[in-house]
Each structure stands twice: as C-alpha cells, then as structure tokens.
Amino acid sequence: MSGRVHVVGGGVAGLAAALAAVRAGRAVVLHEATGQAGGRARTVTPADGFHHDNGTHVLLTANRRALALLGSVGARERWIEPEADGLPVFDARNGRLARVGLSPLSWLKGSLRPEGLGLRDVVRLGAMALPLPDRSILAAIGPRPIMDSLVEPLTVAVLNTPVAVASSRRLGRALRRVAMPGGARLLVARDGLGPDLITPAVDALRRLGAEIRTGARLRALAVENGRAAALVFGAERVSLGPQDRVVLALPPAEIKRLLPHLTVPDAFEPIVNAHFQVRGPALPRFVGLRGALSQWALARHDHVSVTVSAAGDAAERDPDGLLAQIWSEIAPAFAAAGVPLVRLAEARVVKEKRATIRQAAGPMPLPPERPLANLALAGDWLGDLPATIESAVMSGERAARLVG
Ligand SMILES: Cc1cc2nc3c(=O)[nH]c(=O)nc-3n(C[C@H](O)[C@H](O)[C@H](O)COP(=O)(O)OP(=O)(O)OC[C@H]3O[C@@H](n4cnc5c(N)ncnc54)[C@H](O)[C@@H]3O)c2cc1C
Known part of the structure; x- marks a missing residue:
C-alpha cells in the first residue's frame, strides 16, 4: 500500500x-x-551530568513481546538478570535479609519461599489467574501474612495501585504468564533505558527508513x-x-x-523515584524492601535508583525529606545484601504524578x-x-x- x-x-x-x-x-x-523518544521509559540527561532513567524499569521473562522487540533491534543481550539466585528482600523492621523466588515452582525450595506462605495462599493466588469476577486484591487474598511478604509488594510493583482497590483479574492475568515455565526471571537494562531500549529502537527505525521528528x-x-x-x-x-x-x-x-x-x-497513580549518585557495583544489583517507604532499588556502578510505586502522600512530600528517609532505608539494605555503595554528591527526586492509570x-x-x-x-x-x-x-x- x-x-x-x-x-x-x-x-x-x-x-x-x-x-x-x-x-x-x-x-x-x-x-x-x-x-527525545522514550516517554515515561526515557533516560534523563540533565546538564549537571548526573544521568539516570526516569525511573527504574524491570522486565520479566514472561514479557515476551517486549523481549521480542528488544531482540529485533539487537538489544536483548543488554537486559541482564541481576539476582539469579532469588530476589534479596530486606525487612527494614528487623534488619533481616531473605531471598525470595518469583516463580511458584521456586517456592518448593524453603529458602526461596515468601514468609508466611501456606497452601491456602497458593490456592488463592492460583484462583486469581482464573477468569472469576473481578474484585480487589485485598478482598481476594485477605489480611494474611503473605500480603506483607509477597502480595502487596507484587501488586504495587505490577499494577502501581494499592491492594485495597487493585484489580485481582488484571494481576491474575500477569501471574498466569509469570507462572509459565521460564517466565519469572527478573531483568534490568544493563546500562539504562536509553542505551538499552530506546536508542536501539530509534536506530533500527532510522535504518529501516522511518522518519523521526x-x-x-x-x-x-x-x-x-x-x-x-x-x-x-x-x-x-x-x-x-x-x-x-x-x-x-x-x-x-x-x-x-x-x-x-x-x-x-x-484515574492515575503516582510513582516517586529517588536517584543517588554513588560508587557502586560493577554490574547492576537489585534489592526489594519491606516495612519501608522504599520498595525496590537498583544499584549501578555510578548511581542507585529507588522506586516508591502507588506513592500516595509521598508524591506530595518535600524532596529533601524523601531523600534522607530513602537513603536511610536503602543503605542498610544494600549492606545486608553485600553490595558496596559509597554515596557521592548528587541526589534527586523525580515524581511522576501520572505514572500509570489506576488499575482498580x-x-x-x-x-x-x-x-x-x-x-x-x-x-x-x-x-x-x-x-x-x-x-x-x-x-x-x-x-x-x-x-x-
Ligand atoms: C517511574 C515509572 C516506573 C515504571 N516501571 C516500570 C517497570 O518496571 N516495568 C514496566 O514494564 N513498566 C514500567 N513503567 C510503565 C512504563 O513506563 C509504561 O508502561 C510505558 O513506558 C508506556 O509507554 P507509552 O508509549 O504507552 O506511553 P508514554 O511513555 O507516556 O509515551 C507517550 C509519548 O507521547 C508523547 N506525546 C504526548 N503528547 C503528545 C502529542 N500531543 N504529540 C506528540 N507526542 C506526544 C510523550 O512525550 C511521550 O513520549 C513505569 C513507569 C514509570 C513512570
């Protein structure tokens, strides 16, 4: 045509x-x-030279279309699995770090099982993947220990919506894909969204003759x-x-x-991101947090980015207070995970008031x-x-x- x-x-x-x-x-x-291209998935490059992604983005191996796109622009190998032995999760209330598996199969191994997970929880999680009437995730799972150790962090990470309103059906569709063999590995961009996703896609478009304005x-x-x-x-x-x-x-x-x-x-939900310039690990490392404002943090060789999804009131707080609190949470978390971090001068908060639609x-x-x-x-x-x-x-x- x-x-x-x-x-x-x-x-x-x-x-x-x-x-x-x-x-x-x-x-x-x-x-x-x-x-610049990239939208919400862009790398921010201010004049002061402290570059970072707008907010950390993770992919799961279940994200087949996204991975196929990366493959088609020659960037699949740029996405790496930072925590192949299970996600380190730091509980800020007691200072303990545990590794948690993301796939239901991995939970057969006690050391990777989310705290408090019982057979009833597995059944309820499984039921969410069925085409049942939609209800809130809190109503679907109930106020069980697994809410704190797995369901709430997973819900805000995937749906960016509080559990009291978030859609069980929408999370269920994602869980169904993640539960497929090989679907639950967590990937991050080795160097950032710009170099590892957006620039390869734009370059491929130009090579194929598209005009970009x-x-x-x-x-x-x-x-x-x-x-x-x-x-x-x-x-x-x-x-x-x-x-x-x-x-x-x-x-x-x-x-x-x-x-x-x-x-x-x-209706939309905010995400707050805090970015700290550091001397960090040679390859990206990732930790989750419980009992803290910070939910997950990605350390790269030159900065750490911290995510607060479904951020609610945090999106209205002053940046200095946020930075102080978030650093006080993530420093012990990375120390417990054995990841070296030396904080340097720059730090900033990026608030995305409309990070995603509310997925109620x-x-x-x-x-x-x-x-x-x-x-x-x-x-x-x-x-x-x-x-x-x-x-x-x-x-x-x-x-x-x-x-x-
Ligand atoms: C902080 C944060 C963390 C996230 N974390 C994850 C994650 O871990 N994993 C994940 O998979 N997803 C994550 N997401 C969601 C992900 O970023 C989005 O799903 C995805 O980037 C949306 O892409 P899009 O093209 O639909 O929209 P957008 O990225 O919003 O793109 C829309 C584009 O249109 C442009 N535009 C707007 N108006 C006009 C106009 N009138 N004319 C021309 N251009 C216009 C904008 O500038 C923008 O470039 C996160 C989002 C945020 C904000």
Whole structure:
C-alpha cells in the first residue's frame, strides 16, 4: 500500500507501532512532542551530568513481546538478570535479609519461599489467574501474612495501585504468564533505558527508513466523515491522503483532548523515584524492601535508583525529606545484601504524578482501539494486561495491524 503511517507519540507504544508498520513495508513518520523518544521509559540527561532513567524499569521473562522487540533491534543481550539466585528482600523492621523466588515452582525450595506462605495462599493466588469476577486484591487474598511478604509488594510493583482497590483479574492475568515455565526471571537494562531500549529502537527505525521528528507536538486532529483528515502540529498542517494512516500512541488525557467524544480512563497513580549518585557495583544489583517507604532499588556502578510505586502522600512530600528517609532505608539494605555503595554528591527526586492509570477492580472505561476508519490508538493503558512496557509494545503492534 502506498501512503504513510503517521505514528504520534514516541514512547514504547509508538516505537513498537512504528517498528511493526515499517517492517510491514509501510513508509513511517514518527512524531514526538519532546526532544527525545522514550516517554515515561526515557533516560534523563540533565546538564549537571548526573544521568539516570526516569525511573527504574524491570522486565520479566514472561514479557515476551517486549523481549521480542528488544531482540529485533539487537538489544536483548543488554537486559541482564541481576539476582539469579532469588530476589534479596530486606525487612527494614528487623534488619533481616531473605531471598525470595518469583516463580511458584521456586517456592518448593524453603529458602526461596515468601514468609508466611501456606497452601491456602497458593490456592488463592492460583484462583486469581482464573477468569472469576473481578474484585480487589485485598478482598481476594485477605489480611494474611503473605500480603506483607509477597502480595502487596507484587501488586504495587505490577499494577502501581494499592491492594485495597487493585484489580485481582488484571494481576491474575500477569501471574498466569509469570507462572509459565521460564517466565519469572527478573531483568534490568544493563546500562539504562536509553542505551538499552530506546536508542536501539530509534536506530533500527532510522535504518529501516522511518522518519523521526522530535519537537513535533500534535495540537489538533481534523476529522471528516469518520476519518482523520489532517494532523495539526503548530503552524504546520499535514493533510492525510486516502492511503495515509494514523496511530495515536498517547496517554489517555491527550486522546481525550484530541478526540473528545472518546471515553478514556481518568484515574492515575503516582510513582516517586529517588536517584543517588554513588560508587557502586560493577554490574547492576537489585534489592526489594519491606516495612519501608522504599520498595525496590537498583544499584549501578555510578548511581542507585529507588522506586516508591502507588506513592500516595509521598508524591506530595518535600524532596529533601524523601531523600534522607530513602537513603536511610536503602543503605542498610544494600549492606545486608553485600553490595558496596559509597554515596557521592548528587541526589534527586523525580515524581511522576501520572505514572500509570489506576488499575482498580471493575470495568475500565476504554475506547475502541480503532475509533476512526484510518486511525488506531496505542498506549500501555489499552488492553487488559497491567499497564507496563509489555502492554505498550502489544498495543503498538496491535495498532499497526489495525491500520494495516
Ligand atoms: C517511574 C515509572 C516506573 C515504571 N516501571 C516500570 C517497570 O518496571 N516495568 C514496566 O514494564 N513498566 C514500567 N513503567 C510503565 C512504563 O513506563 C509504561 O508502561 C510505558 O513506558 C508506556 O509507554 P507509552 O508509549 O504507552 O506511553 P508514554 O511513555 O507516556 O509515551 C507517550 C509519548 O507521547 C508523547 N506525546 C504526548 N503528547 C503528545 C502529542 N500531543 N504529540 C506528540 N507526542 C506526544 C510523550 O512525550 C511521550 O513520549 C513505569 C513507569 C514509570 C513512570
């Protein structure tokens, strides 16, 4: 088919859509509002030279579409497993560190079993993977010891939503995939999201002939007779021919602004990230924390990044207080894990107020993925999996197929 595919939004969903379309033989133009691709999965490179990811991102080996995308742009080997012997989890209340397996099979080994796990818990976790009526994870599991040692940390890490409201069905879908053989290995970018995901994807797009325009914010969309007729980027208006197609790979609020008749999710959850410049381990190391504000932390050779998902009030706190508390939690955690850290001068907090949609139990207000004849939507918030890189990739690939 002649004509061009205009992909608007250069996050992971837009990159996946652009790669799928260009590989299907289409001429592709990717339009990104900011100065760099990556969206929420970007590396931040301020002038002071203290570079880090917007927030640490992990993948699981169950994330098959994300790993396939990495493989297709030559970056799969750049994602490594920092804790192959089980995830070190530090309990800040008693100073103890235990290793926890992420796959149900690994729990057969007592040393990798989450504290307090009983047969009833395994049954309830298994039941979440069945297509039963949706309810909150707190209601599905109940106030059992396993809530503190496994379910709550897992829920906020995967769904970025508090257990009291988070959807058991959505977490269940993710658990079903993780429980498959080989699905539960945790991977991180060896050097960062920019070098290990975004730059390889952008480079591959360029090699395949796609045009990438940064600083190109879509201001408006002209619609005529159920079709997108033109894209308006400030003073520039791109008229669409009969063979042209559009993928809007944008967050829900942008979709609502451009296509106000659509219903989109309007509840979000924040993530707070703290980044400390350090002299750290040669290869990335990872620890989880319990009984602390900090939930997990990734140490690299030159910095540590700490994640607080479903951050609630922490998203309103002053950065200095957050940095002091978070460092006081992670320093003993890494010491207990035997990971050397020497703190250096720089530290900063990054607050993503709308890190993901709130993934609560009950129906999600989602629009049709092809609301106009020549236009499809993409973004991590579409589909029924947790809003993560995997769902962003899958939605981008679906959108490219939908516009054909
Ligand atoms: C702190 C944090 C930690 C996370 N941790 C994980 C994790 O561990 N594992 C995981 O899998 N996922 C994680 N996620 C989620 C993951 O980042 C997202 O699922 C994924 O990046 C979403 O990609 P996207 O393309 O759907 O959206 P976005 O990344 O939001 O991309 C949208 C893009 O569109 C651009 N844009 C917006 N408006 C316009 C416009 N009008 N015109 C042109 N361009 C526009 C934006 O600049 C942006 O580049 C995390 C997210 C955050 C914030």
